[in-house]
Amino acid sequence: MTDTPLLSIRDLHIEGRAGEAWLPIIKGVDLTLHRGEVLGLIGESGAGKSTLGLAAMGYARDGCRISGGEIVFDGIDLRSASERRKRSLRGRRIAYVAQSAAASFNPAHKLIDQYAEAPLFHEVMTRAQAQSDAVKLYDKMRLPNPAEIGFRYPHQVSGGQLQRAMTAMAMACRPDLIIFDEPTTALDVTTQIEVLAAIRDIVRQFDTAAIYITHDLAVVAQMADRIKILLRGEQVEEADTRTMLAAPRAAYTKSLWAVRSFARALQPPATDAPIVSVRGVTAAYGKTPVLHNVSFDIHAGRTVAVVGESGSGKSTTARVITGLLPPTAGEVLLDGKALPPDYRARSRAQLRQCQMIYQMADTALNPKLPLREIIGRPAEMYLGLKGRALRERVRALLDMIELEPDAYIDRLPGELSGGQKQRIGIARALAADPQVVICDEVTSALDQIVQEGILRLLDKLQGELGLAYMFITHDLATVRAIADDVVVMQHGAIVEQGAKAQVFAPPHAPYTELLLSSVPEMHPDWLSNLLAARQSQT
Amino acid sequence: MHAVLKMIAQRLALGALTLFVVSIVIFGATELLPGDLASAILGQSATPETLAALRAQLGLNDPAPVRYWAWLTGALQGDFGVSLATRRPIADMIEQRLGNTLFLALYAAALAVPLALVLGILAALWRNTIFDRVANAGALSAISFPEFFVAYILVLWLAQSGYFPSMVRISPASSLADKLYMSFLPALTLTLVVTAHMMRMTRAAIINLMASPYIEMARLKGASPLRIVLRHALPNALAPIINVIALNLAYLITGVVVVEVVFVYPGLGQLMVDSVAKRDIAVVQAIALIFASAYVLLNLTADVLSTLTNPRLMKRG
Amino acid sequence: MSLPVFLILFLLGSFTLAFVFRATLSRALPHNQAIVARDMPLTAAFGIMVVAVYLFVAVFAPLLAPFAEREVVGAQFQPWGGAHLLGTDRLGRDMLSRLIYGARNTVGIAFATTALAFVVGAFLGIWAALRGGWLDQVLSRFVDALMAIPSLIFALLLLTIFGTSVLTLILVIAAVDATRVYRISRSVAQGIVVMDYIEAARLRGEGSWYLIRREILPNALAPLVAEFGLRFCFVFLTISSLSFLGLGIKPPMADWGSMVRDNATLITFGDITPLLPAGAIALLTVAVNFVVDWQLHRASGLKE
């Protein structure tokens, strides 16, 4: 490596607009990147990783401004460069790969047109060149049918393929630097593997420098040469990957490494009658079948984790149980009695028994209602509480979810953090005093430390209230942490089910095996080893 | 394409239902109007005897449902009958006026749509600049003047000084250039009236998309602002823009009676108002159905176009 | 004064006024609102200022107007100046006084009409989106059919049937407008009813009324308010157009729409008297929409 770095950021300050005031987002970060080097940028949401990544392109989002420090890319001072100059760099010498490829591809244009766009207006190559080049890169990214996939529209291509196509697009002008902004976060674990592998290979092949932004330590361990950790806009520490994994120095880093420590105590096998019993449920959306003969039980005081990738039918199962989707065959029993298939036909008492917590707390809480009403409403409806009693109940519930009642009771959801919102979702479910709580991916949108808190809270409440949980998740680490029983689903059917220990111990069903092996591990060689292992099997 | 054809078929069926409801509503409303065709024709000179004679002649003594049924069966066979007031075939009365109405609507649309699109795009491109604010305020001012008033002002400026005629006298024999010249002022009036709405919608639809990740992506590719708006935002904003254009086109066809009056333009609106005054139900019904069909077809066209411009709806992956 | 000069002076004047107004507001208001006030664009400040002035004029019309609303005070078409600042109208009534009373009547009627249209249209629209199924189909088809009838002609029909008191005028225009409100409310609500919190409320067993009132309406408010701004202004125009076709507000009540119509012929002779009520409408339209745009902008969170 040469002495002059490709990218050098010194004492960078970035501010975001909050009404009239400007609040700091990045508070004096330094960053140096040499040619061909991959830097992993780690932090929780709000740490400023994306902002920093974009600043490397001399770009600040609307409502943000770069207020101090310097950004020098290959000798060019990006802070003082003209818009035109910066435009000529972007896409050509510095490229960007966004988190959600589905949202970042323009739905109106074919992939190839979007691929060719930058090369054409940067006048790097002709349309024909770009097109043939694209096929090569698609091939390198191991996209199926590379010659034709470019002529599809984004919605016709799966998420994992899109993410690879986007990486190819970023490579189009053979940039010196690519910013990867959480490129695999939205993907299923099995898909993630392929994308990670493809990205790693192509970056190495073209010797492109990269900044790889993620919140997932295990992922960054596979991709980066060096890791830099950010916390609330400040750098915590930076080291090469193996050093960082082996010997984190800062307390914050250590806490990051430690989050996976929570695990629910093992419960004895259930002996009592199940509270909820799903019996041979088959369901369809219109004419599209989505569930095939699904049966399992949920017992009081126990947690059933339903695990599977997107489209496996796990959320649909929850919809059948809650009565949103009446099954075409089979039934759901509550306390041994069949529930009416449609929730509208269920009694208030039946509705009360089974409460739901949603994945996206943002859309699950009415942004215009104060917490008092969000939490209070079920208590008012089901338990007939009014006035003082209702207020006391709400306060008690806030206490239960570890939020200070006086400070929060009159807030709106918009004034809460993601984790706090999810706690409100829990409080709302508990307000009904239910027997069963369905948790639909309740932690997957949260940072790991926050996830940890939620899981602990749920566990505590289960102990106190004897609740039965049905825990829908795609994250096997979460399953390990919280489940008593596990149901593995694929393509709308149950692949394997049983007690946690039994499911996680070999021999596995093939799909369970694939799922388990695809979960990244915090070891720099994990990906290489896995790929090698899979290679040898086939 | 199959999905689109199916959609068209479905929407046409719904449109037929809409027309049916419209015909009932219009018939009912016309029935509720005080007085009837006979008293409207005879006016103040009506005497009980002449009224009775005229009613008998016009068949007004049948109960309303019978008359509606007679009209409906006729209309379904494509026979809209003759005007009860003038005894001319309704098709003849309407034909030329429909042509005039469509001509004026297209003329105004040809002026207004490009203008609105360009202004809307520029306003989105230079949003929150002086240009944006002035265009916005100007457009809002234009729609806050009543149509006839806009028309009078245009006449004051452009007709009294002799540039354009203050009233439209066209016949089927007039040449196109003549027609365009003659109808310039009404077309301009309508342009001023409808541009604002379309412009604001274009601007809003584009700006609405400017926060999308793919717009940021385009910026990060180094695309110029104009390119971002035209190539990345506009294609995705087409659906709402097409819809608002369709709505305004429908308005240009169906809602311009005031402009017709001011410029003495022989269009359908005036004919409808006259026929309402005369309680000439057959004519009112025929025109109401033409208007409703225009509305239905334009909305259908807008939906089809929106679908065609949206690859997600066109080709399911 | 030539038109461009006048326009430039007008723009400069309103710019300055808006600036001063904003500065005053951000001083006078308590801290939280002061920040909002200091933050708002000049256009919004201008809009709020104009609306405030209109409201003030409407409320205190009897105190502000030099003459009574319908009093004939002299010869017709007196020139501007003297006892009658803006001259007199075709019957010799004081133009300024009628403009001032017109603010009260016009704004009052327009508000009542729009409010009614929104109460009915929004309720039905949201209800249809919430319930879906046949109710939605029936309502939507019916509204479709009503919208397919040209609104002015439909209003004309209804007013002829039911007479033209202020009450029927309000009811008829509200009924015609409600169809438009229905459509937009329905589409806005359709975006909301798929949210998880609506599903949660449904699963809780909430009734339609609670869902509409507490769960949907508060979230649909922003786009509805924007529509309210435009519809509110269109009511003046509808009244004016109806007046053109011989219906409209009951004389001798002063209302801007009818005043434009009554004096419109004068513009033919280059007399700008009819510009006054028309200008009053235009100014209010622009002002209301500036405020609405600003509010939408704030609600959408789109940055400058």
Add this chain to the structure above:
Amino acid sequence: MKNLTNRHGVTRRGLMQGAAALGAAGLILPAGMRKAHAEPQRGGTFRIGIGHGSSTDSLDPGLWDNLYVQVFAASRHNQLIEVNNEGQLVPEIAESWDSTDGATWVFKIREGVTFHSGKTVTPEDVLASLNHHRGEDATSAIKTFFDPVTDIRVDGQNVVVTLDAPNGDFPYLMSDYHLAIMPGTDGRIDPTSYDGCGPYVVESYEPGVQASLTRNPDYWKSDRAHFDRVEILSILDSTARLNALMTGGVDLIDQIDPATIGMLEARGTARILSIPGNAHYVFPMDSREAPFSDNNVRLALKYAIDREDMVDKILGGHGAVSNDNPIGPANRYFHAEMEAKTFDPDRARYHLREAGMDSLNVTLHVADAAFSGAVDAGALFAETARQCGINIDLVREPNDGYWDNVWMQKPFVASYWGGRAVEDQMFTTGYASGSSWNDSFWEHERFNELLVRARSEIDEDLRREMYHEMQQIVSFEGSVIIPMNNNYVMATALNVATPERISANWNLDGFRCVERWWFT
């Protein structure tokens, strides 16, 4: 002889037109304008913008109802008898007419006149044209004219009409504009044809829009029809009409908004013609209903109206104050010496007190359909009445359907009369007990007695006395407020010349401007 002439043709657009004021004096133009009247010249295209006309206008002569179709009819048709610009009957298709007993009328049909189609006008055509308005199933607006007619027959070149009772004024009826002479086939005219024997031949006609006509080369009147072409346009909006005249789009417009007359005159680009007649605007009160059943209330209202102001503001000065008198200055027995009623709040209050009231609340129903400016007139009335302790609640009714639903239905409304040439006609039609157009439902014993006696009174002075007394009664005890007589107001381009005298019988020179006027 009820309904001698009818009062029809009121459409929703506030058209004002009355029936024939047959004897009314026309306008004698001021000396300064006379240079224009030198000698009629041939040539030019005369374009008329008329504030009436509807796409639903019918070609059926029995249904003609507005100024547009009236002028269009006068352009293509002739009648038996014409009313000239001095209000006298002159022969047209009837070369002469005569009656020995007043009950049998012989009309001698002019020979050598042809229709535009080339067919010669025969007495049979005349018979068919008359019969169109007569008989059981006739729908004509003037059907009642023929109620007393027992027989019409052709006798050589004559048409003979037999009445059930003598009527010396029958020829007046035969001058009515509905009685266009049209070609007959098997004794019937074709009511959808526009073949006529008038001054111009129809080239094209689009109802409610325009009619184009060219001069009839075979027109039998040699000194008439000076224009080569005539175009009649329907321009409903008064501003658009003004604009059309000012931008040279038309040469003549009718019904000028009084508010703009002054400004139009000041421009000097057009000439205003203002023709006084017997036409008048009225506010009838239903005398059967309280409070209008009390004459003191009626008088209070009559003193609570400012007539001068109304003439100024509603008519723009183009009219005259009326003293609640349906008989105008053009009538023979006009009573000019009655005590004039002025706006007098004290007097109004006095009459209110006499009626035992401190204040009065009444509702006045108006629409511009009643007469143009009726709504404004109502507003003015309400304003002056307020100063007399009378609160008039003004209700604006839709123009559409006004005559069906408001006039003679609501107790206090606005309306108009075209005026009548003969006192008896006016009183009989509008004020006699039981008359179907007695729109105030007024009954006055003395008046009714006088009305019958005056008809048969031969002594001129006695008759005058009786009519004066009747006018006195109507004015001070009647139930109709008549604030003003309105002129016919029109404007022409400066190059349009007219005869010295313009007929006060109907608007636009008795609809005959097309054949009487010319370009200089």
